[in-house]
Amino acid sequence: MTSRIGTSLPDQVARMEKADVARRSRYRMKDTHITLSHGSGGKASHHLIEGLLIPILANPVLDGLGDSAIISPNGNGSGRLAFTTDTYVVSPLFFPGGDIGCLAVHGTLNDLAMSGARPLCLSVGLILEEGLLVEVLERVTQSIADAARSAGVAIVTGDTKVVERGKADQLFVNTSGIGLVPDGADLLPERIQTGDRVLISGTVADHGMAVMLAREALDMEADISSDTAALHELVDTVLAAAPNTRMFRDPTRGGVATSLNEIAGRAACCIRVDEDAVPVKPAVRGACELLGIDPLHIANEGKLLAVIPAAEAHAALAAMHGHELGRDAAIIGEVVPEPVGMVVLNTGIGGSRVLDMLVGDPLPRIC
């Protein structure tokens, strides 16, 4: 949670607005080669998606860019389904608090849950590297099965491919999922209004730091473990307490900062965040400071952001606190009219700064 002092807020805002206008004027990707930062979930990922993939694949549903697509198989708006896909390349495969298997199940369930959908079923696509220990595959498959079962969701279809040694990294997993969107559910950034509150369901940066420390085999890992969890029940709990909830988002790659920037952009509003209100575990904060990275840029895999009308925000917070996965929930910010499309952080030391999306990728292959 570094804070940049020395550049005035209006200056920063002016610079960002200019950049944003440039981006929106049909950005075309200029890079000639893919780099790791294109997979970060941050700015380079956005350039790849908005500058290359979306223009080529464009259609109205895809342009929505939500965590999952909402489709209407009957064409009449009833019986809507949410559909989502995610590929997992996390390294190492096993880390404190989880592994690639349960992560792949939770991640896809959460993408469905963020649109208010009840998860219905999942597919699993595996890419295996020649020479992989069958024992490792067995552990990961068991973890997939356990995570799906405890979420009450069936794995209904699958596919397995094998590539030569050195053409993959042990094991990659794709999970796609279908959920049922309840009639009337309409969770979208476009519904956000000035004065709405922004809530986070718990401490940030746990997953990213757990994977990072497991990878580097640093000693401090003992106190830090991934928050990977399925959030669909927490979503139900919040919706029961705050039926006018505007939207949910799970701040995975790119962290809370990237998700809030995406929301502010879609909603054409500004989000002010109170840095001191953001819950961070002391061990995680310590590790972030040591490594010089902002916990707001680090991936979470069992947390949600919720934008909720002020009148219902405290009821939602109480509901989160009553749920196992929301014990450390907090109201961390508020929606204000401008500067449009930006996230402004009220820093611990009394100043404020623009909080940008993740640039570069301090932690590749976090999910």
Add this chain to the structure above:
Amino acid sequence: MTSRIGTSLPDQVARMEKADVARRSRYRMKDTHITLSHGSGGKASHHLIEGLLIPILANPVLDGLGDSAIISPNGNGSGRLAFTTDTYVVSPLFFPGGDIGCLAVHGTLNDLAMSGARPLCLSVGLILEEGLLVEVLERVTQSIADAARSAGVAIVTGDTKVVERGKADQLFVNTSGIGLVPDGADLLPERIQTGDRVLISGTVADHGMAVMLAREALDMEADISSDTAALHELVDTVLAAAPNTRMFRDPTRGGVATSLNEIAGRAACCIRVDEDAVPVKPAVRGACELLGIDPLHIANEGKLLAVIPAAEAHAALAAMHGHELGRDAAIIGEVVPEPVGMVVLNTGIGGSRVLDMLVGDPLPRIC
């Protein structure tokens, strides 16, 4: 299309029946490491799927093992959906007749079509290797878009991951898809009856040999190109002409031989195939003979097998001949009562032999 002479058919059958009993008695995978043959679609793939993945992930829908899962979101059997996933790791990315992009779209559309479903939408999950040329990604994405558009299907959701150089092979693609299953459609091997005819919609082994030759940069590649194509219209055409069609299957990895063995196993029948009736392009046959591989074991990506009551078989054949993708269709075999679970080939030289699933993998990474 080699023919083994010297072992009598009854002997072969007895040996296979013993093997089959052993397999069914809760086969447990004994390999300690993954090998390329686990990705072949043939016998080792079946061991991996039935000996490890299915027992761990087991649920009634997955146990069906069809090309796609049939789910009923409303729980009342109406508005059924087909759901399928496939990962593509074909090497090289571009080959005569297609590339990994259109292949990934066609393959998943075909899995939906085989259950009689009308394709509704697709997801695309990409794994990119650091250093990949953006130009290559652009060509593949364009091919995905073109294939989806000409099939009238939208890409509605996607995901992109990047891994370090040397941890993937340029580009892998996962496509998952949802289709609508028309009320009354019930295409299943269990419906097969003695006397039914087996049809193939065209020449076999084109895709596998095209990729193989492109990979090896052999000179004969000029005349051989992949058959990659979307088959859902051909399915509609056949169903209109032969409404009692029992089932379809697209013989991809492992080829016609593996698909027919799967069908014979599920339907608890025997399938007799007339080797001379199987259409193979002369150039493909020549390449297969040169390389010592049986075209019946080679992957197809734009062909379907159909099992159809004798009374409707000729109408179905005529309908196929009238469709661009079915010009070379042929009736290649017949369902007989026994030996149960096996495929017997009437060879060109007047003998017969058991036609087994693919064993090993002569052509890794064909799709």
